[in-house]
Amino acid sequence: MELTVGPNQFFWSADRWSTSYAELVQSPVDRVVLGEVVCSKRLPFYQDRIPEAVSILAEAGKQVALSSLALVTLKRERKQTADLAEMGVEVEINDLTALSYLPENTPFFVGPLVNVYNEGTLGWLAARGATRVCLPPELPLDSVTTLARRGNELGVVIEVWGHGRLPLAISGRCYHARMHGRTKDNCQFACEDDVDGLDVRTMEDQPFLAMNGVQTLSDSYACAAYQVEDLRNAGVKALRLSPQSQGFSQLCAMYRQLLDGQIKPADIATFSKQGDAPVRLSDGFLTGARGVDWSGEDAGQ
Amino acid sequence: MVMEIVCPAGTPASLRAAVKAGAHTVYCGFNDETNARNFPGLNFDRTEMREGIQFAHKHGSRVLLAINTFPRAGDEAIWHRAISDAERCGADAVILADIGLLDYAARHHPGLRRHLSVQAAAANADVINFYAETFDVKRVVLPRVLSVPEIAAINAETSAETEVFVFGGLCVMAEGRCSLSSYATGLSPNMNGVCSPASHVAYSEQNGVLDAQLGGYTIHRTKSGESAPYPTLCKGCFGAGDKAGYLFEDPVSLNAEQLIPQLQKAGVTALKIEGRQRSRSYVAQVVRNFRAAVDALEAGRDMPSGMLAQLSEGQAMTTGAYKKTWR
DSSP: OEEEEOOOOSOOOHHHHHHHHHHHTTSOOSEEEESOSSOTTTGGGTGGGHHHHHHHHHHTTOEEEEEOOSSOOSHHHHHHHHHHTTSSSEEEESSHHHHHTSOTTOOEEEOTTSOOOSHHHHHHHHHHTEEEEEOOTTOOHHHHHHHHHHHHHHTOEEEEEEEEEEEEEEESSOHHHHHTTOOGGGOTTTTTTOTTOEEEEOTTOOEEEEEETTEEEEEEEEEOGGGHHHHHHHTOOEEEEOOOSSSHHHHHHHHHHHHTTSSOHHHHHHHHHSSSSOOOEEOHHHHSSSTTOOOSTTTTO | OOOEEEEEOSSHHHHHHHHHTTOSEEEEOBSSTTSSOOOTTOSBOHHHHHHHHHHHHHTTOEEEEEEOSOOOTTOHHHHHHHHHHHHHHTOSEEEEOOHHHHHHHHHHOTTSOEEEOGGGOOOSHHHHHHHHHHHOEEEEEOOTTOOHHHHHHHHHHOOSEEEEEEEEOOOSEEEEEEOHHHHHHSOOHHHHSOSSOGGGEEEEEETTEEEEEETTEEEEEEETTSOOOOOOGGGSOEEETTEEEOSSOOSEEEEOGGGHHHHHHTTOOEEEEOOTTSOHHHHHHHHHHHHHHHHHHHTTOOOOOSTTGGGGTTOEEEOGGGSGGGO
């Protein structure tokens, strides 16, 4: 099984952004997808750093792809999305808008925000040129198994959300801006201080969601460590790791060790739940009754 | 041309009430997971659908059939059967969201008109044209993320018809791209046709305080005796940083009746009313009001004002994303 690093979902400063990709040069990951998925207003802050990141990662032998924006409404966003097709790097579509700009028979990746729920959709995308599909995180293991089998028949690599806060929703409204009494057009980049999203808690102060501009994420960090064997047996060929501000390089290295049988799932859970920035984990979309559920040995602790 | 009023019908009785009240078009679904309002006791079996469509046609109304969830891997046959039954029942169009299903319908039922569901979240002219060219989609239901000027710009760039929501429940997130409900309850709009399902709602009252929970998460707290809103996830009360409140959206519903003239100028073909779960008397009343509004507009008369306020059940109303400041 391979490891793919997904696009950073958060608003990071250009320096933090560059440093994080420079660190991945040494990391045992096979593929890096980068670029802006969430908010087009963030892109100008680090756009000029992208060519350098692409080049150092490619030189280090990583496959590199550029991600498209999840929700494209404005003229400027349509242009940004259309321009991706001209960059000479593989495109990962996160909305069919991006596909509308790709000439027929151009190979492309499909990101987790495109609704690939069944064989018909997978088959249509494969016929259009999709070579790799990261399935929507919402899918249960049964669906993943069926789609991985079909993907193997079609020659499409199936990837699954392996680790990181789950992208649960995207909106036209910016919640960070709204919380600060602003509108999206005058947001003053209210999201920039929350490098892993802003925790959203219930009336009883339970951690529940995370706010990230126009995106809503899970509070918990999805972790497929306990499902690696099932996913491998199903024919899933890669796990996607979603960038986080703390300990990401080490996390990537640990997933490589897990896939190579050198450490156990509990080691990743322990690492995530301790240290400087402990987080809550979930794997319920794959195997639980609901997305937030966690099946690890430490569940309930 | 007079703007088309597209009304919800969750039952055969509602369908008849909507048609009699003057609905140009009614939309409904089969009573299974193929439609995005898969609630107990709601929707149509095959016989009811055929008879409902015959009734509508006899009275000069059209019927659109929503098959707008995303088929489960391994079970696509259920959704394929729904499409073929829709054609057999005489539906005027099917409303679809899934790419595989659009492709299937275009290849196997080319004569059955296809509309793109709001669940596909097609939010710009390029992607709308892509759907129109690739799957011969004739009409697109626009996601509730666009302002009126943006809708006008889209219509200037596409020949597909557009349909927009004007009244009823309001999704805050881009539809078809939200897993909040399955994260908290295991059941989602995309896969199960439900959001924040009643089966996972619990109320508890203690010391004069009424808590409303969804999937075990307390997302509303009111004083006993006050009316407690239904705990829909995106309209819940939350805390973040040093703020607390309705962080995503207030418990409001959409009412864009006063924007109808602007929507017509923006080139919109059809006005959609949400609420297949609503009673037939509610449906009839909303239809009558909207029909009166578009007829007045067509005749050059002033729009009746504030006609629907009493139907919002005390809820606050919003014009949503149609005004840019909503964002």
